[in-house]
Amino acid sequence: MPELRQDPLSGRWVIIAENRAARPDQLATTSDVSVEECPFCPGHEGLTPETSAVYPSRSTTQSWKVRVVPNKYPAVEMNASGDRGEAAIGIHEVIIESPSHVASLSDISGDEARLTFIAYRDRLRNLRQDSRLAYGLVFKNARVEGGATLEHTHSQLIATSNVPADIQFELAKAGEHRMLHGSCAFCDLIDGEVDGDRHVLETDSFAVFCAFGSRFPYEMWVLPKEHCESFESTRDSELVELADLMQKLIRGLEDTLDSPAYNYWIRNAPFRLSSHDDYHWRIELTPRMTRLAGFELGTGCFINPVSPEQAAAQLRSVFA
Numbered sequence: 001m002p003e004l005r006q007d008p009l010s011g012r013w014v015i016i017a018e019n020r021a022a023r024p025d026q027l028a029t030t031s032d033v034s035v036e037e038c039p040f041c042p043g044h045e046g047l048t049p050e051t052s053a054v055y056p057s058r059s060t061t062q063s064w065k066v067r068v069v070p071n072k073y074p075a076v077e078m079n080a081s082g083d084r085g086e087a088a089i090g091i092h093e094v095i096i097e098s099p100s101h102v103a104s105l106s107d108i109s110g111d112e113a114r115l116t117f118i119a120y121r122d123r124l125r126n127l128r129q130d131s132r133l134a135y136g137l138v139f140k141n142a143r144v145e146g147g148a149t150l151e152h153t154h155s156q157l158i159a160t161s162n163v164p165a166d167i168q169f170e171l172a173k174a175g176e177h178r179m180l181h182g183s184c185a186f187c188d189l190i191d192g193e194v195d196g197d198r199h200v201l202e203t204d205s206f207a208v209f210c211a212f213g214s215r216f217p218y219e220m221w222v223l224p225k226e227h228c229e230s231f232e233s234t235r236d237s238e239l240v241e242l243a244d245l246m247q248k249l250i251r252g253l254e255d256t257l258d259s260p261a262y263n264y265w266i267r268n269a270p271f272r273l274s275s276h277d278d279y280h281w282r283i284e285l286t287p288r289m290t291r292l293a294g295f296e297l298g299t300g301c302f303i304n305p306v307s308p309e310q311a312a313a314q315l316r317s318v319f320a
Helices: 018-022 110-127 165-181 185-193 236-257 294-299 308-319
Strands: 003-006 013-016 053-055 066-070 090-096 135-142 154-160 199-202 206-209 220-224 262-267 282-287
Touching (some): 066 110, 110 154, 199 308, 220 236, 236 262, 236 282
Antiparallel strands (some): 053 066, 090 154, 135 154, 199 206, 220 282
16 A cells, blocks of 8 residues: 655655556656557556546547546555555546547647646546545656656646645745735746746746746746636636647647657645635646756755756747
8 A cells, every 4th residue: 555654854755655666667768568558548448447537529439538547556545554654645547638549748639638638627626525635736747758657648646635845835935925025926926027038938828937946958837827826726718728838838849859758747726725825826847858866866956957048048939
């Protein structure tokens, strides 16, 4: 069973999930699962756990466009038992973004991408109703170097019984900012970045820029312009716009950097707080251009060989 442990010195939480060593290529460097064996392809639905949610297709030849299933090798479980520490209680799901066996969100149809982002919101809304769950993270690992153990494009959602330390720290800093300045730190950040050196592009509802303290080359942040603390509150029309934007950003990275592996994740407010008006959700998107080495692992401080100003200038030229 997965087990939740906390380092007594740093306060950092770690999940010990030995069952995940059985995943395809968990301890290898390449994926060798063929299309014929892929559990995410149509006709192979019996190879995955029972569907949690499905977004059907209008096609007469396909029964679904997006499927959500429990992860076969979960990092957390609702019935976890902590024999040696605290139980790693939670839900781990996989969002299969398309019936097509492709590797990237940029390769699927616009309709499939939009349904994928609607699925993200719907599943977070559903899971937040469970009082045992405190936080939900949606994330995507694309290609082997990005951490994907199966090529078929998919995302994941892990909801846990604890709020990650990084989120707790951000909430504290956001509360401090509002107390000092009377405004949302993230809204102020957007205002400061629009038309600045790190600005990449914007749509009616979203602003995109390379963060001042980018940890990775070409790391981009996507924030709603309208203050919104929880991704679950995002309207359908905004999700359509967001899905189109994310496909555009990923295609831009792939064209510029020769189709790198990438990750994105949604930084969201916790499910339950007395008030989290200080918070403002965002998506962080980063190609995998560098590897963590001894300094990063030993200090938690990242070395980024490409300044966010340089990255933003290059990306602006792509999207112009």
